Every structure is written in structure tokens, then in C-alpha cells.
Amino acid sequence: MKLEKSQTAQHIIEKISATASKVGFISDTVLSNALLQIENVGIPNNKHEDYKYCNIDSILKKEFKNIEQNFINVTAINEYKIKDTITLVVVNGNYSEALSDKIILKGLQVHSFANIDSSANKLISTIADVQKDVFIAMNTAFCSNGFYLKIQKGEKLKMPIHIIYISGSETEALVNSRNFIELEEQSEATIIEEQILIGQGKVFTNFLSEKFIAKNAKLNSTLFQNEGNLGYSVNTNQIKQEQDSQYHNHTITLSGQLVRNNHNVLLAGQNSQANLNGLFYSKENQIIDNHTLMDHQAPHCESNELYKGIIKDKSTGVFNGKIFVRKDAQKTNAYQSSKNILLSDDASIYAKPQLEIYANDVKCSHGTSTGKIDEKALFYLNTRGIGKESAKKLLLQSFAQEIINKIEPESLKEKITLFFEKDL
């Protein structure tokens, strides 16, 4: 497909080149491929099938005319800490050793990209392919000094890791934030990623996380997005699983002017399992767009997806779930469900399952439902003395709770429950 190329990419590149890290952990070949990709594809607009409801080209043109990388220097993050977790902090895309907890947990290694050894360096960009998406390409070409995190073989981390991505600018700014998380064989970890924005300027963040879950390893993760009306982001979460591994993720989006999540899981080894749970709450004129790709390449794997959306005011929600079952992926079980509540006549939801199955012995199902708040339940609650607003809140909370209840650890579940109680 020939796309109408935009000048937006060129404009952005000029603005961000100066602040991009030049630490050189991306090989020259990958770098030139990335640049070529940006040159060829440009920033996607609504003519691009994958970005139909999320015209990033037009948003960047309109909202990011005056990019000045006028970043805020973050010095305190205590208010965001979650008890009994190890805090790692990334400020405007750069890993901050100073703000992060001292890494003294057995089996855990964290280094900024500038300080990684050659074996780790070889892994970078092996999971996220620059040719698959222009935001991967852009991140690869211009990313800041993110971090590489490793859980060593056989280690089961005693404490969850809480990664705070905090960005802030007094004027319009663009960040390319990146990490690589590796779980070696038979290791286990719980990782919380939280995205926060401070300051008065709009910030567009192009997040990229590559996660490699080796044989028999288990990752339980939550991505909590709450950047508010100045936050614009594309989040690529690129996962590769080896055999007998498990990946459980909860992607919770409480706010963001534009949030596009590209959550791509490659089940490369047999008998592996991936569970993606999503919850988003869009309001005003926000756009929250969840794209998932579950790529079953190996036999005997299982995937489950449950995404729930609450769409208010004039906001737009998108769930696009693609499942590939490759020729060799026999005995695949793949399930997908999306449930949405529209709170106003001006709110929109686009839910689309896409199944491509090339194996003949598989079980796959998908379903999507969209409705308004249940009037019968509302009246029932009213007849018990519960007022209109609190009845509505009770129903929405219970809708959200199905996802929130799956979150670990308990302290994070409580934190997110409180955020939703306050906001719904």
C-alpha cells in the first residue's frame, strides 16, 4: 500500500535529534533501516488501516507545532512510590540512577543503555522490528538513554519492581522512551510500569518496551497509564515468549489525551501462555486505542484477552485484537473478548477482532459487546435508596473491578481501585 507521506516526520526529526541519546547501542545497520523506514512510511494518518481511528499525523501537526525540548528536571518521586516495591525511575526517557532505589535484590540487574555489556547490547532491537511499525523505527533511531533490566536464571524476585516513567516539559516536547526487560530461564518477576506527566507542556511520548521471557519464566506485569490531558503517547509493548513461559499483563488506562497501545505478543515456544487484560476509561475528547496482536507460532499455547472500556463524553475508544495462528501452532487455544460501556451519545467505540488461522486443530473464539449502563440495575439500586450518581458509580466500579481484581500486588490493586473510585 502506498501511503501519502507526510512532512510531519521530517519536522519531528529536526526537533528531536538534538536531545536523542547518542550512546550507540543500536547497530549501524538497524539504525539505517530505522531511518529508511521513517523516510518511506512517515507518520501514519487515518488512511493507514492500523491507525484509522487514531490520526497521529494530524494530531502532531495540530498539537505539536512548536516543539521545544524544554524538559523539567524531576527531583522528587516519593509521592508516586508504592510500598514494598523497588522503584526505578525514568525521567523524560532517561534512566535515573539517582532517583531509583539501590538495586540490592538478589537476581536483579538494571543498567542504563549507556552502561550495558555487549551480550545485552546484542539483544536490543531483536524483538521489536523496525520494519513493522514506524514508531518502532522512530524510537530505534532517536531513543533516549533507557534501561536494560534482567532477572537472572532461576531467580524468583521477592519484591515487585515499580518503574515510574515521569516526563514533563514547560513547552511542547517529544520523548522516545525505551527499555529491554529480560527474564532468563525459570525466573519470575512482577513488574509495574506507570506513566506520569507533570508540567504545563504537551508531551508526546513514543514508548517502546521489548520483553523477552525465556523458557519456563513467568512475568506478571501491569501498565498503568495516567498522563492526563497533556499526555500523548504511542506505547509499543513487544513480547517474545519461549516454551513453557507465562506472561500476564494488565493494561490500565485512566487518562491521556491520546493513548495508542500496540501490544504485540509472540508465542514462539510451545506450551506458553499469555493473558492480556485491559481496562480503559476515556473522557472529554480523548482517544484511547488498544491494538493487540497475539501471534501463535508454536503448538500447545494458550492466550486469553479481556479488554473493557468505559467511554464518556465525546471520547473515542478502540479495541483491535488480532490473533494469528501459524501453520505449526496446532492445539492452540486463543480467546478474546471486549466489553464496553458508552456513557454518552457522543462517545464512540470501535471494536474489531481479527482472526487469521492457518492451523487446523485449534480452538479460537472472540466476542465483543457494547452497551449503555444497565437501566434495570440502576432502577433496582434506586429503589434501595441509592441515588442516581452513586448507583451509576457502583455499576461502573463493578464493571472495572473485574479487571482490577486480577492485578498484583495487592498494594497496586488498592491504588488503582482508589484512582477509579475517585474518577468514575
Place this chain on the structure above:
Amino acid sequence: MISIKNLHASVNGKKILNGINLEIKAGEIHAIMGPNGSGKSTLSSVLAGHPDYEVTEGEIIFNGKNLLELEAENRAREGLFLAFQYPVEIPGVSNINFLKTAINEIREYNGLEQMAAKDFLAMVKEKQKLVELDGKLTNRSVNEGFSGGEKKRNEIFQLAMLEPKLAILDETDSGLDIDALKIVANGVNMLKNKNNAFIVITHYQRLLDYIIPDFVHVLYNGKIVKSGTKEMALELEAKGYDEVKKEFDFKK
């Protein structure tokens, strides 16, 4: 307690109630009987404040207040309770959380402080015994996956928890076997006192063997066509509603 005068109501433009008059005093139990389609459930929905029903004429005074001016939640807070014929399942909302919210909103409206958690739990324990409701059910989502009998017992359990002044039981006996019927009736009899009142809406006389009404009214074509004592209910059961229909269709 409640005074209903010349009540006319319609739903989706269709007239269902055609001038109901009813006076109920504290300490009384009134049974309302009638054939299908006579307006029994419409009457309960109108009293509870269902937004789909439009009152076109008449008035309802409940403890000195104009009931028709109150929203459904405020009617409940004033002490009106409707036990649903078809209780609604609310997945994800726990019975306990639901009741706690209800009790505290009712208390707040009436200028009372929130109920202490300890007192609330003690009350739950005491009241669920009354309708022999399994403690596990109170921890589950409201009515979700409950059997028909469990749903009805849960309605009476809520009634016991909320302690209304006037309770309307809308065909609470429908779908109940005799054992469940006895449990429900027993619960109501224990809750009855000189300060509250009940409206028992039923198609069959059977329930009235267990909940003895002070008055029985027959509803037909949206009007109370006959009033009497519990003997009238027995008579109705024997003759069936056809007699009533014949008599009043003829008069029309």
C-alpha cells in the same frame, strides 16, 4: 401511612391504571389480587417510582409527603420498599457493599450518621437468619447466579435490613415451592409490627394462607373493583377470576 387517590397511570402511551383509591394505615396488611394484565405490577412500579411509568391523574400521599414528586431513591429513603417480582442480577456488585451503600444513603437522607461496620455486620448476621439465607450468598454479587427462591429470599433479606415503613411485595410467591414460600412468609410475619404496613400483590390465594391480610382488594382493568377481608380471597380462589371479569365487563 399511604393514601392513593384516583390514580391514573400509563406506560408507553397505554393507559393501565384507571383511578385507584386505596388507604393503608400503619400495622395493616393489604392484599391486592387480580387476573393477569389487571395492573398489579404497574401499581407497584408506579409506587416505587419507575421512570417509564407516567402518572396522568391523581395523587399519592405517603406519610404526609407527595410521593409523586419524589425520585425513586427518595421514596426508598422515606421508607418505601418494593420486593421485585423479577429481582435484577448485578454482576460485580457484592450484596454486602450494595446494602451498606443503601443503608448509609438512607441514613444520610434522614440526618443519621453512617452505621458502624461492626453494627452493620451484626445486623446482616441476624437478618439473614430470618430468611434462612446462606451466608455465602451475602458475599456474592447481587442476585447473580441465585436460584429463583434465593432471589426472593434475598428481597426479603433486603427488606429486613432496610426496615421500611411500607413494603410492597410484588408477586413474591411466583416461582416459589411451598418450603420457600413458608420461609418468605415467615420472614414477613416476623418483620410485621404496628408501625409498618405491607401491600402483598399476588395472583393466587396460596400466599395468603401464610401472610394473613387485613384487607383484600381485587384489581381489574386498572381499578379496584372489590374490597373485603381474607374470606373474599378464598371465594375468589374457588370461583376464579372469570366471575369478576364477567361481572365487571358487563357493567362496563
